[in-house]
Amino acid sequence: AVAAQNITKTFGTDDTKVAALDEVSVTFRPGEFTAIMGPSGSGKSTLMHCLAGLDTVDAGQVAVNSTVITGMSDNDLTKLRRSHIGFIFQAFNLVPTLNAKDNIVLPLDLAGAKVDQDWFDQIIATLGLADRLTHKPHQLSGGQQQRVAVARALLTRPAVVFADEPTGALDSNTGAEVLALLSRSAREMGQTIIMVTHDPHAASYADRVVLLKDGGVLGHLEDPTA
Amino acid sequence: AVAAQNITKTFGTDDTKVAALDEVSVTFRPGEFTAIMGPSGSGKSTLMHCLAGLDTVDAGQVAVNSTVITGMSDNDLTKLRRSHIGFIFQAFNLVPTLNAKDNIVLPLDLAGAKVDQDWFDQIIATLGLADRLTHKPHQLSGGQQQRVAVARALLTRPAVVFADEPTGALDSNTGAEVLALLSRSAREMGQTIIMVTHDPHAASYADRVVLLKDGGVLGHLEDPTA
Ligand SMILES: Nc1ncnc2c1ncn2[C@@H]1O[C@H](COP(=O)(O)OP(=O)(O)OP(=O)(O)O)[C@@H](O)[C@H]1O
Ligand SMILES: Nc1ncnc2c1ncn2[C@@H]1O[C@H](COP(=O)(O)OP(=O)(O)OP(=O)(O)O)[C@@H](O)[C@H]1O
Numbered sequence: 358a359v360a361a362q363n364i365t366k367t368f369g370t371d372d373t374k375v376a377a378l379d380e381v382s383v384t385f386r387p388g389e390f391t392a393i394m395g396p397s398g399s400g401k402s403t404l405m406h407c408l409a410g411l412d413t414v415d416a417g418q419v420a421v422n423s424t425v426i427t428g429m430s431d432n433d434l435t436k437l438r439r440s441h442i443g444f445i446f447q448a449f450n451l452v453p454t455l456n457a458k459d460n461i462v463l464p465l466d467l468a469g470a471k472v473d474q475d476w477f478d479q480i481i482a483t484l485g486l487a488d489r490l491t492h493k494p495h496q497l498s499g500g501q502q503q504r505v506a507v508a509r510a511l512l513t514r515p516a517v518v519f520a521d522e523p524t525g526a527l528d529s530n531t532g533a534e535v536l537a538l539l540s541r542s543a544r545e546m547g548q549t550i551i552m553v554t555h556d557p558h559a560a561s562y563a564d565r566v567v568l569l570k571d572g573g574v575l576g577h578l579e580d581p582t583a
Numbered sequence: 584a585v586a587a588q589n590i591t592k593t594f595g596t597d598d599t600k601v602a603a604l605d606e607v608s609v610t611f612r613p614g615e616f617t618a619i620m621g622p623s624g625s626g627k628s629t630l631m632h633c634l635a636g637l638d639t640v641d642a643g644q645v646a647v648n649s650t651v652i653t654g655m656s657d658n659d660l661t662k663l664r665r666s667h668i669g670f671i672f673q674a675f676n677l678v679p680t681l682n683a684k685d686n687i688v689l690p691l692d693l694a695g696a697k698v699d700q701d702w703f704d705q706i707i708a709t710l711g712l713a714d715r716l717t718h719k720p721h722q723l724s725g726g727q728q729q730r731v732a733v734a735r736a737l738l739t740r741p742a743v744v745f746a747d748e749p750t751g752a753l754d755s756n757t758g759a760e761v762l763a764l765l766s767r768s769a770r771e772m773g774q775t776i777i778m779v780t781h782d783p784h785a786a787s788y789a790d791r792v793v794l795l796k797d798g799g800v801l802g803h804l805e806d807p808t809a
């Protein structure tokens with residue numbers, strides 16, 4: 358459902374120039390749960406942003422659901438992301454002026470689509486957010502903000518879910534709820550789950566692990582166990 | 584070096600009202616490395632902010648280095664924090680318009696103090712930031728931003744270091760460097776280290792663990808082993 362072919366991405370100029378991705382090729386299939394691991398600064402978030410069309414590549418191409426997104430116009434990219442992609446950002450990226458509930462339904466509002474109330478209630482219950490829906494981001498703990506970001510990405514039932522360290526701010530119990538939810542999304546709803554994590558326990562929920570190092574793919578692990 | 588006596592903290596009004604801390608008493612001694620653990624939303628960040636004088640309490644009192652800070656003026660609080668406290672925020676709180684180096688030396692600049700160049704070089708080398716000093720926060724990975732926040736808190740050699748999930752965005756190797764640095768700061772420099780973490784491995788570096796739940800102290804663990 359998502360494929361990168363030989364993608365290269367360089368940032369900056371002169372003394373901030375960094376080769377963040379160096380000829381990376383990787384494919385993610387429908388219903389597959391992949392964990393991406395690697396040292397801090399190895400290019401994981403950059404890879405995720407390029408695969409989701411949030412950033413452009415300097416060489417190579419990216420395809421989502423058999424559509425080549427490299428070279429697509431901003432308008433078409435936005436429409437594709439809105440209907441097919443959910444993204445849980447490493448820094449959450451919540452809208453500070455909206456409360457938790459409005460942050461969560463924002464993608465649907467922007468698409469002019471209705472909220473599936475049952476699914477909304479299920480996600481909120483699983484993530485323990487029922488009594489925080491009217492709080493704004495600054496009135497939430499770090500882990501609560503992270504869970505709002507998770508709910509926002511899952512509510513639209515997108516074909517592909519990108520999760521950039523989705524349990525980084527969570528205790529083990531709350532983290533397990535998030536991982537179980539992502540795992541069910543892959544197995545029962547056939548979604549493609551691509552999760553960056555530093556936590557080997559989180560990676561053990563995945564079907565396979567892709568290892569990055571210095572902007573390149575170091576290797577793969579099938580069926581990881583913590 | 585830091586003591587909280589029966590502190591209570593309530594946030595919000597009406598439907599956002601939350602009793603974040605409920606009669607919490609805890610003492611931290613010089614040279615002691617304490618980990619604070621507990622579920623997401625249990626009050627850890629709130630406790631840290633109240634202990635550091637970044638937020639006021641509604642009842643009880645807080646003392647830092649035998650000075651009662653409850654009721655202190657903003658000016659006096661700012662001076663005390665600047666000379667005695669280093670804080671690594673859960674969301675990093677870096678200045679977006681300054682590069683990494685300027686973010687790290689900012690507290691010293693504001694205090695009109697000189698940078699100890701040897702100590703600066705040591706910290707930068709240990710945290711692997713030497714080739715990122717001219718990058719601005721948006722040009723850094725999540726883990727690199729976190730390490731800049733760690734460097735900023737340690738450069739001034741404060742009597743008390745508050746670390747709110749200082750390894751949340753780091754891979755295990757980089758995280759181990761940060762934990763070893765904090766541990767050395769306690770043992771060799773006699774600093775008081777107070778670290779919030781969700782990671783039992785990180786907690787194992789501490790001399791003891793304080794457990795929070797629903798705004799109250801659930802218990803203590805001495806000499807934790809992962
Ligand atoms: N300004 C605010 N208004 C209302 N409630 C708030 C406000 N700030 C924090 N809270 C609430 O206080 C509680 C404690 O928050 P705190 O940030 O201390 O939790 P935490 O233990 O650090 O959690 P995490 O592990 O998720 O970071 C949370 O339930 C949060 O929703
Ligand atoms: N705008 C930019 N300009 C210059 N360099 C950049 C920019 N954005 C990212 N980088 C660099 O690209 C590299 C890869 O960053 P990326 O955020 O993908 O790492 P990561 O693997 O997600 O790390 P972490 O685990 O710390 O989140 C880093 O070394 C970073 O400094």
Ligand SMILES: [Mg+2]
Nearest residue numbers: 402447724725
């Ligand atoms: Mg990252």
Ligand SMILES: [Mg+2]
Nearest residue numbers: 498499628673
């Ligand atoms: Mg917190």
